[in-house]
Amino acid sequence: xxxxxxxxxxxxxxxxxxxxxxxxxxxxxxxxIEADRIVAVVGDDVITYYELRTKLAAALRQLQKQGTxxxxxxxxxxxxxxxxxxxxxxxxxxxESGMRIDDAQLDQAIGRIAANNKLTPQQFREAxxxxxxxxxxxxxxxxxxxxxxxxxxxxxxxxxVISDGExxxxxxxxxxxxxxxxxxxxxxxxxxPESASPEQLQxxxxxxxxxxxxxxxxxxxxxxxAAFSDAPDALQGGDLGWRKLxxxxxxxxxxxxxxxxxxxxxxxxxxxxxxxxxxxxxxxxSAPASIQQTRARHIxxxxxxxxxxxxxxxxxxxxxxxxxxxxxxxxxxRLYSQDGSAAKGGDLGWxxxxxxxxxxxxxxxxxxxxxxxQVTQSPFGMHLIEVxxxxxxxxxxxxxxxxxxxxxxxxxxxxxxxxxLRQLRDRTYVENRLVEK
Numbered sequence: 001x002x003x004x005x006x007x008x009x010x011x012x013x014x015x016x017x018x019x020x021x022x023x024x025x026x027x028x029x030x031x032x033i034e035a036d037r038i039v040a041v042v043g044d045d046v047i048t049y050y051e052l053r054t055k056l057a058a059a060l061r062q063l064q065k066q067g068t069x070x071x072x073x074x075x076x077x078x079x080x081x082x083x084x085x086x087x088x089x090x091x092x093x094x095x096e097s098g099m100r101i102d103d104a105q106l107d108q109a110i111g112r113i114a115a116n117n118k119l120t121p122q123q124f125r126e127a128x129x130x131x132x133x134x135x136x137x138x139x140x141x142x143x144x145x146x147x148x149x150x151x152x153x154x155x156x157x158x159x160x161v162i163s164d165g166e167x168x169x170x171x172x173x174x175x176x177x178x179x180x181x182x183x184x185x186x187x188x189x190x191x192x193p194e195s196a197s198p199e200q201l202q203x204x205x206x207x208x209x210x211x212x213x214x215x216x217x218x219x220x221x222x223x224x225x226a227a228f229s230d231a232p233d234a235l236q237g238g239d240l241g242w243r244k245l246x247x248x249x250x251x252x253x254x255x256x257x258x259x260x261x262x263x264x265x266x267x268x269x270x271x272x273x274x275x276x277x278x279x280x281x282x283x284x285x286s287a288p289a290s291i292q293q294t295r296a297r298h299i300x301x302x303x304x305x306x307x308x309x310x311x312x313x314x315x316x317x318x319x320x321x322x323x324x325x326x327x328x329x330x331x332x333x334r335l336y337s338q339d340g341s342a343a344k345g346g347d348l349g350w351x352x353x354x355x356x357x358x359x360x361x362x363x364x365x366x367x368x369x370x371x372x373x374q375v376t377q378s379p380f381g382m383h384l385i386e387v388x389x390x391x392x393x394x395x396x397x398x399x400x401x402x403x404x405x406x407x408x409x410x411x412x413x414x415x416x417x418x419x420x421l422r423q424l425r426d427r428t429y430v431e432n433r434l435v436e437k
Contacts, residue, residue, distance in 0.1 A: 040081060041431040042088040047081065056080045059235045063226065071227035079226060079234055081434050086421060089428040091144055094151045101146045102310050108374065109142060153359065156417050158379035162408045170246065170404045183245065183256045184280040186221050186238040189418070191230040192273035194426045208267055208274035215264045221278050230273070239280070246407040249414045252277050272418040291353060295389040296364050297329065297346035299337040302381040312382040316375045320384055323372055329386055338381070354406030360385065
């Protein structure tokens with residue numbers, strides 16, 4: 001650790017400590033109040049007890065709405081602090097690598113949230129403040145969520161490779177993977193450090209066995225996830241939603257098929273740590289006889305050392321305005337698009353579900369025929385997207401491979417993301433001071 005880094009940390013700690021005890025000159029004596037304090041140091045940043053209490057209060061409101069029996073306060077504080085540490089580590093890494101969500105992007109995202117709630121941005125702000133939420137803090141929370149999502153796309157999603165051999169194996173074993181049945185699972189993850197000692201692993205296993213014992217005794221599983229799980233969905237009951245077996249992490253898929261609704265797995269071990277899985281429900285289904293294909297075109301401007309996100313966005317907004325005023329989309333694509341489709345006027349041909357990255361596909365699927373999207377970002381850069389046609393097509397051998405590729409991608413993404421989070425946590429300087437309370 002450099003001397004400058006140590007100095008910065010010392011100054012941060014000193015300033016926060018002094019701020020908690022500052023008293024105006026000549027002020028009348030008051031009842032003693034608890035000063036804020038630092039509960040964790042993450043890299044060159046700190047997390048205060050006030051931040052922890054604020055986030056925990058919001059989580060408690062959500063848990064109470066869900067009717068979840070609450071674990072002890074100190075357990076919830078520990079879980080929430082670890083979540084804040086992981087969030088802070090990701091945001092620091094994003095900032096250090098030059099990733100930033102500017103105000104224009106943030107305003108667009110909040111506008112979409114407001115529209116989904118059938119409110120104008122101003123009405124949405126008033127509704128938030130009526131519920132006791134400070135709008136500036138809400139904006140920063142959304143900015144942080146967008147940043148961590150984009151970081152995951154860049155560091156995990158865009159680097160995931162599915163080989164032809166994996167697809168061949170998947171198709172060969174598909175019949176044994178449960179057909180069209182869907183499973184609703186909840187899980188608990190106790191994350192193990194990448195270089196954990198045998199003593200650390202033994203201590204973690206004992207804690208996992210305690211959680212397993214309580215789960216099998218019938219204790220509320222959502223309460224147990226809040227008390228024990230290190231997964232990002234811990235305070236949402238660990239619910240993975242409805243998925244087919246081929247879209248579950250391999251470790252979970254292997255045990256889900258053997259469980260009956262309400263059943264709890266044995267203690268499972270992976271490189272990420274220890275897992276417990278509960279089957280909440282399952283339902284039958286069948287593979288689709290046909291799928292919807294979309295013919296689309298786009299204009300792509302890549303982001304690099306020379307072209308920033310803001311510059312790429314401004315350029316495409318200018319292009320979009322010209323298209324809205326009657327300039328041909330294909331002509332603009334040939335002039336400005338920075339991928340192989342430029343010579344074809346941006347035409348990407350007929351696309352199957354899963355052929356493009358999730359960010360691109362979500363926007364494309366939301367468009368009407370001949371509608372041009374707002375400027376949209378993906379791991380490849382900034383896009384304008386236009387949908388030209390849609391059609392239904394029977395599932396073919398080629399389509400089966402595309403479905404297999406997407407299923408394998410979904411299965412591996414969760415595992416890859418957990419591995420990446422564990423590695424990031426291990427290489428981030430962290431001091432947990434909550435135990436001093």
